Amino acid sequence: xxxxxxxxxxxxxxxxxxxxxTRPEESLEFQKLERRFASLADNEQALADDHxxxxxxxxxxxxxxxxxxxxxxxxxxxLGAALIMQWNTLPTTLxxxxxxxxxxxxxxxxxxALRGQIARFLHKHKDDGAYSELTPVDSxxxxxxxxxxxxxxxxxxxxxxxx
Numbered sequence: 214x215x216x217x218x219x220x221x222x223x224x225x226x227x228x229x230x231x232x233x234x235t236r237p238e239e240s241l242e243f244q245k246l247e248r249r250f251a252s253l254a255d256n257e258q259a260l261a262d263d264h265x266x267x268x269x270x271x272x273x274x275x276x277x278x279x280x281x282x283x284x285x286x287x288x289x290x291x292l293g294a295a296l297i298m299q300w301n302t303l304p305t306t307l308x309x310x311x312x313x314x315x316x317x318x319x320x321x322x323x324x325x326a327l328r329g330q331i332a333r334f335l336h337k338h339k340d341d342g343a344y345s346e347l348t349p350v351d352s353x354x355x356x357x358x359x360x361x362x363x364x365x366x367x368x369x370x371x372x373x374x375x376x
Contacts (some may be wrong), residue, residue, distance in 0.1 A: 216257060217254045217255075217258040217261065218254075220250045220251070220253040220254035220257055221250070221254040222252070223246075223250040224246075224247050224248075224249075224250035224251040224254060225247075227243045227244075227246040227247035227250060228243075228247045230243040230246050230301040231243040231247060296311065297335075297338060300335065300339070301339065312328075312331060312332075312335070315331055316328035316331055317326075
């Protein structure tokens with residue numbers, strides 16, 4: 214593929230042929246070729262310049278975007294941790310809304326798996342003291358059955374809690 218300097222060299226060569234040409238139609242043809250190669254050289258140079266600036270801007274934007282993503286991830290982690298620390302004090306309807314919303318944030322085909330992960334996380338990290346006050350002592354459902362209900366129905370609350 215030709216580069217800008219190669220096109221300019223061709224344009225210069227045709228410019229020299231214009232000077233040495235003896236026939237007018239041949240001279241016109243060499244002039245057209247000289248202009249065409251000069252134009253190609255200009256275009257190639259402009260494309261090269263644009264590519265350099267586009268790559269630079271892209272790298273700059275990527276590093277800026279990465280910094281924002283790290284900052285946003287930190288904020289989201291803090292908000293998520295605060296929500297989990299207060300989970301058992303939230304009304305059941307709000308728990309379910311948060312659970313449903315969080316379960317739908319992932320990719321469409323992976324929402325069921327994400328909901329299961331969230332349910333297992335909430336179950337694993339529940340505050341046993343506050344949670345046991347709401348759970349009947351003689352509950353006949355096992356934790357596995359409650360977790361299964363979470364996965365199947367998308368509920369954020371185990372069996373036995375008021376709805």
